[in-house]
Amino acid sequence: DTAVSQTPKYLVTQMGNDKSIKCEQNLGHDTMYWYKQDSKKFLKIMFSYNNKELIINETVPNRFSPKSPDKAHLNLHINSLELGDSAVYFCASSHGRGRTGELFFGEGSRLTVL
Amino acid sequence: GENVEQHPSTLSVQEGDSAVIKCTYSDSASNYFPWYKQELGKRPQLIIDIRSNVGEKKDQRIAVTLNKTAKHFSLHITETQPEDSAVYFCAASWVGMRFGAGTRLTVKP
Numbered sequence: 259d260t261a262v263s264q265t266p267k268y269l270v271t272q273m274g275n276d277k278s279i280k281c282e283q284n285l286g287h288d289t290m291y292w293y294k295q296d297s298k299k300f301l302k303i304m305f306s307y308n309n310k311e312l313i314i315n316e317t318v319p320n321r322f323s324p325k326s327p328d329k330a331h332l333n334l335h336i337n338s339l340e341l342g343d344s345a346v347y348f349c350a351s352s353h354g355r356g357r358t359g360e361l362f363f364g365e366g367s368r369l370t371v372l
Numbered sequence: 373g374e375n376v377e378q379h380p381s382t383l384s385v386q387e388g389d390s391a392v393i394k395c396t397y398s399d400s401a402s403n404y405f406p407w408y409k410q411e412l413g414k415r416p417q418l419i420i421d422i423r424s425n426v427g428e429k430k431d432q433r434i435a436v437t438l439n440k441t442a443k444h445f446s447l448h449i450t451e452t453q454p455e456d457s458a459v460y461f462c463a464a465s466w467v468g469m470r471f472g473a474g475t476r477l478t479v480k481p
Binding site for chain 2: 291298299300301302303306313314348352359360361363364365366
C-alpha cells in the first residue's frame with residue numbers, strides 16, 4: 259500500500275521542453291505539498307494545497323504551475339524547462355490546514371534537464 | 373516567513389559516540405518541530421518530533437530538546453551506529469514546513 263506515490267520516478271528531458279509530475283496520496287490527508295531538493299540537498303517548499311485550494315505559493319518562477327483536481331492529487335507542470343530546474347521533486351501530504359503535522363513524502367521524481 | 377538554520381553541515385563521529393545537531397528558527401508562531409532522516413537516494417522520513425508545549429522528548433537512542441524562548445532546538449543521538457549515517461533535517465512549522473539545510477552525519481565503525 260503506497261501512501262504517497264509520484265510518477266515518473268525519473269525524467270530526462272531537453273531544455274525548453276514542458277513536463278509534468280503527478281502525485282497521489284491514499285492517506286486521507288487534507289494538505290499536499292511540492293518540495294524541491296537541489297544537488298546540495300536543500301529541501302525547499304514550493305507549493306501547498308489544502309482541499310484543492312492553494313495556500314502556499316513560495317517565490318517560484320511562474321513556469322511552474324501546480325494543479326489539484328481533488329484533495330488526493332497534486333500535479334506539477336513545468337514549462338520551458340531550464341538547466342537549473344534539475345533536482346529531485348518531492349510530493350508530500352499531511353493532516354490539517356496550515357498547522358502542519360508530520361509530512362509523508364513520496365519517493366521523489368528526479369528531473370534532469372540537458 | 374520562517375527561516376531555519378541548522379549546524380553543523382557535516383558531522384563525523386566514532387561508533388558509540390554521541391551526535392548533536394542544532395537548529396534555530398525565526399518565527400515565534402512555529403509550534404511543531406520535526407526531525408527527518410534521509411538516506412542516500414531515499415525520501416526523508418520522520419524520526420522524532422516535538423511540539424511547542426513540550427521541552428524535551430526521547431525515543432530510545434534519540435532525543436530532542438526545545439527552547440522556545442531562545443528559538444532553538446536540538447537533536448541528540450546516543451550510542452551511534454553505522455546505520456545512523458544519513459542526512460538529518462530539522463524543520464519548523466506553522467503554516468507550511470520549512471527545513472534547515474541538513475547535516476550529513478557519518479558514523480565510523
